[in-house]
Amino acid sequence: MGTADVIKGEYPELRPLADAGPSKRDQSDQYIDPDEAAFxxxxxxxxxxxFNTVQTDANGTPIEDILDKYGKALKGDFSNDxxxxxxxTLQSYDEEEEWPIYYTDQSVSLDFDKKKEAFYLNSLHMYDIRFVGSSHNAExxxxxxxxxxxLKKGDAKTGKDGVSYKDVFKEYGSLxxxxxxxxxDFKEKTSRTIMEAVYAAPNGGSYKLTFIQQEDGNYLLSAALAK
Known part of the structure; x- marks a missing residue:
């Protein structure tokens, strides 16, 4: 039996946190569908x-916009807030555990906070990414x-004049x-949206690139560290 056959009709992975609020089934129907989920x-x-900010109380991308564009998720953790x-990209499925476990090749995890009865984007994690169309994107x-x-580094605080993340990712798309x-910074009353991207290095170490988001949404390189 293939992975898709095993998953079809199974109850998706849900890990309710304290004070989970609505039932697991309600949340599953609204946000999760393993048959639909994909990278x-x-x-x-x-x-x-x-992304959400505290000082300006700006809202991140609404969860509805994410679902409209990317479809329902593979799995999720929930609480009231x-x-x-x-x-x-689903690779395998383990139904022997108390909660079904899905193993993915490349994945994106989005964290949302509840604000005024709606959920807005707080942070993003991507793992083992290979962007299609990049010059170098082998696993x-x-x-x-x-x-x-x-790599051209810009201002350390703002990233101004640094190389765009798009140029780097289009050249090297395996992260x-x-x-x-x-x-x-609550003392200075400032905020920055930061992207940290980690690549494998030829010597077995890693390269960490830090980009700062600009007003137009682009991210420019502010720092590059070899580890």
Whole structure:
């Protein structure tokens, strides 16, 4: 029996947190469908996302917009005030555990916070990504040292004049992980949306690239660290 046959009709993975509120079945029907879930993200999609801020009380991308564009998720964790949903390329399925477990090849996990009876995007994690159409996107393909060393870094705080994440990802599209979040300085009353992208390095280490989001949604390189 194939993976799709096993999953069809099965109850999806739900891990309710404390004070989960609505029933698991209601949340499953609204946000989760393993038969529908897939990894359909591309490079440009990341610039379209917006994230919650505390100081300005700005809302991130609504969960409804995410579902409309990418379909329902593979699995999720829920509470009254927060939600974590995951989309991915499904590889296998384990029905022997207390909760069904889905194993994915590449995945994106989105964390949402509830604000005024609606859920808005708080942060994003991507794992083992291979963007289609990139020049170098083989699984676990390392970024060349000379390419890393020549990356144009912009202002350390704003990323201004740095290379765009799009140019980097279109050249090297195989990443270990991507993390996007809002960094807020309450003393200075400022906030920045930061993208941290990690690549494999040729020596077995890693390269960590930090990009800062601009007003137009683009992310520009502010720092590059070899580990």
């Amino acid at each position: 359909n993200w591309n490079i440009d999609d990341l610039a379209d996302l917006r 927060e939600m974590d949903l995951e989309w991915g 676990d393909e390392a970024m060349a040292t000379d390419y890393f060393e020549k 270990r992980n991507i993390y996007i979040y809002v960094d807020e």
